[in-house]
Amino acid sequence: MQFENTRAFAKTMDARDPLKKYKDEFIFPRVNGKPVIYFTGNSLGLQPKRTRKYVDEVMKDWAELAVEGHFYAQKPWWDYQERFAGPLSRVVGAKPSEVTVMNTLTVNLHLLMVSFYRPTPKRYKILCEAKAFPSDQYMLQSQVKFHGFDPADAIVEVEKREGEHYIRTEDIMAKIEETGDELALVLIGGVNYYTGQVFDMKAITRAGHRTGALVGWDLAHAAGNIKLQLHDWEVDFAAWCSYKYMNSGPGNASGAFVHEKHHDNGDLPRFAGWWGHNKERRFLMEPGFDPVRGADGWQVSNLPVLSLAPYLASIEMFDEAGMDALIRKRNELTAYLEFILEQVDAGTDSKFEIITPRNPEERACQLSVFLHGQGKPLFDYLMKNGVITDWREPNVIRLAPVPFYCSFEDMYEFGQILKEGIN
The missing domain is CATH 3.40.640.10 (Type I PLP-dependent aspartate aminotransferase-like (Major domain))
Structure with missing residues (x-):
């Protein structure tokens, strides 16, 4: 698929997503009055609304x-x-x-x-x-x-x-x-x-x-x-x-x-x-x-x-x-996140190194990114601006675009926030 780093493209992808309804099934923390972009389902998943029942x-x-x-x-x-x-x-x-x-x-x-x-x-x-x-x-x-x-x-x-x-x-x-x-x-x-x-x-x-x-x-x-x-x-x-x-x-x-x-x-x-x-x-x-x-x-x-x-x-x-539908979306979402990271990387002096395998058969719902030229301040910036991600020493952030509750527009918006945090 030919990806585009535009909000319009991301919204088009979301509109045709057969699992899009599930995002409304989860409760999102809020930062600065807005729901967060949540990348830490590999540590703790969000709460489904039906859980309380x-x-x-x-x-x-x-x-x-x-x-x-x-x-x-x-x-x-x-x-x-x-x-x-x-x-x-x-x-x-x-x-x-x-x-x-x-x-x-x-x-x-x-x-x-x-x-x-x-x-x-x-x-x-x-x-x-x-x-x-x-x-x-x-x-x-x-x-x-x-x-x-x-x-x-x-x-x-x-x-x-x-x-x-x-x-x-x-x-x-x-x-x-x-x-x-x-x-x-x-x-x-x-x-x-x-x-x-x-x-x-x-x-x-x-x-x-x-x-x-x-x-x-x-x-x-x-x-x-x-x-x-x-x-x-x-x-x-x-x-x-x-x-x-x-x-x-x-x-x-x-x-x-x-x-x-x-x-x-x-x-x-x-x-x-x-x-x-x-x-x-x-x-x-x-x-x-x-x-x-x-x-x-x-x-x-x-x-x-x-x-x-x-x-x-x-x-x-x-x-x-169904796991098959979740995996199909996971693969597209992870590939789009990879594309967004590469786009941001190409437009800055920083170098991001994805240390997760590039082969889709050898990876799942996670991209681990080595932040050459950046460090904990970038992680702190993301957190303060509503991107909940995960820090691992010495200089890695882990991003998990969970298909149940992450959207393609989330990936695009993350790229915009990441670019602002670097510049």
Whole structure:
């Protein structure tokens, strides 16, 4: 498509956008009396307007039914999480039995590693990307220490090449092959939080399995953002937060995936809890743990229904729009933002370097921009002028044009504000 850096062109693109109605479904903060241009859905999504209805429904049932709300609420609490199975499975490319919601992201990764990181004296290493999100680094370090291994030896990191900004797929494959029969687990973020790089999950999963390792994915920046086919790729397990692209609210409940090939494996250890027990017999209070078949069998505690309500409001919106439509708009919107950045860059003395892959297959809803010749004052200027973006050291801003609530005119207007901030 031939883009134009004009408001008229941006408005034309918005007018023909089949998802344009969804922008009015979200609540925008205001700066200087105007709704902001919001680029930080990769950290915390905006609040959908319908969220309040879902939360108020739970509050009303709690007030009027108290404990009886578990069984007699409009959406009974004891099986509230089951409403996610269909729509969430369509977002991540799974069977409904393979997904659940519970806990928070790092808690879920720890719990899943109880089942899927089973090191032996020979096969004990974990492969991850260098400079993974800090929570993943801390989790992996603590897991290998718990099993009596030295993180410096047991954690194998794949680095980007000198002078490059993201990791080559062939380097991940080579490291998997090099680690060989010492490799117990591959656990990588599906989308790198810093650069926005999308990893080839299908190829990496296959490579990990060829060596005899299990493969899991942290999908914090992937769920609701990219096309996932977790079942078909035969991913062993995955987990994701719900508060970034999935708009469920700060620190909210996590989603989890366990491939059906593991559902009937009675030898697979797990940390059990009441809510993972056979649903039909749960209230008999029997002493022996009989797990629910499927991912729900990895649940531990009674679900936090007040937290799940905003997530349900959002996931139903995803089901309405469909991931294919969201991805089509995401690709056009991200490409237009890239064009706007290049236009601004060409008209100034500053040099912006996009460190996110240029190939649309290797990126999603994020452009990370290295601000050569600029710094934190430019970020501060953007924030004061109604562009909510994200700063990462040493000199990078991350821009996430989320298709649900960002418009093409937002991209144009951002370019005008950015140009004023430089000049």
